[in-house]
Amino acid sequence: MNSMENLEKQLTCPICLEMFTKPVVILPCQHNLCRKCANDVFQASNPYLPTRAGSLTSGGRFRCPSCRHEVVLDRHGVYGLQRNLLVENIIDMFKQESSSKPTPESIEETPMCDVHEDEKINIYCVTHSVPTCSMCKVFGAHKDCEVAPITSIYQTKKTELSDGIAMMVGNNDRMQGIISQLEEACRAIEENGRRQKTLVCEKFDHLYSVLEEKKREMSQKVTVEQQEKVNYIRGLTKKYGDHLEESCKIVEMGIQTMEEQEMAVFLQSTKDILKKISEASSTAHLDKIERGYENMDHYSVDFKEEGKALRTIDFIQDDEDEDDEDEDGEAGTEEGEGAQTTSGGDAVTDASVQPSAAPQMTSSSPSAAKSAA
Template structure:
């Protein structure tokens, strides 16, 4: 009878089973309350670990997002600077083109007038 009593005692609380349950993977018998307490603790620890990992991942994601924003902003500034520089250079070239065109036209007209003067 002593062996039967040992089989009816919960290995966690060491009392006679109250609402016994069988843990499927290992086939141990536990009181329902003891089983709930164990699984609740394991679940809480698992959740805490996942939340901790998630917080670290979120921190990394936040850093990466900030890095992306910085890279995008720096890119916009560089693009703006390059565009301003090229616009300025283009304006200088257009001015020079206009000056040279006027000079060429004036020289051409002067030569045409000279040649016309020789013909009369």
């Protein structure tokens, strides 16, 4: 008896909780279902699947109620699954074996009425939705109620429960699908966030490189003029030094001539020395620099406007209400506006720096200094 009970459990459908009815279908996960139960689960899982003339026009999917494995069906639906003939034969043999054995005498476990203890519960009160006995209908509390045979109500409620289970299985399947979609959305958001952060960093790195290049270019301009002025001043210093050295030699010659006692010799040397003194006293042939020549303030910069533009950097906001013509018209305007960066474009405007309107030097080159002198 225990073996037969165990076998009967193995031959029980997990949906209707009854022994499998023909035909029995075998799922890809090797679990079995009644075809009717499998079809109920399939329709509950795919309520909006298009049908034509009572048959499916495309495939669908649902989850096995035993192992939750997802079953994908073709356009034939449940009717495209393979029948498990072995299980059907075992069920036939089990039923024949059960019918051939003498039924042992056993006490029926039919529940008894609480009011009439000797009466079995054999009818169903439709008004109060409770099972009761015949005496309650005739003399008891349900004499004015609508009743029905308990067997018919049993089949109705069993079918209703089976449909409810199938519907719940379908709802669970849809809920699992929603959970999977949400998890996939989370993964997509994380991946998109990492990609967009990488793009933003690349745009800022490009902006840094533009600023570095501009800094080197402007520094080079200052260095070139600095070196030009320094070289000119050093050359002028050398000229003045040579003139001073020559003047010192003439002074020494004059002192030596002053010590000469012979008047004729003195007069012969004086003419040449006085000529040299006259020439050495004149510095008209030497260049002079004007006041402020060493000033480099004309290379001053002001980044107030560029700083404001950098602080307004933000992501471009798409306006879905704008027409295509408006977008085309605004595209040209946006090209001339302040620097801005986006996650998907290269629209970074260089913060161009021009020397401010500081007082310009009077002579900015050696030739100009000579002309001024």
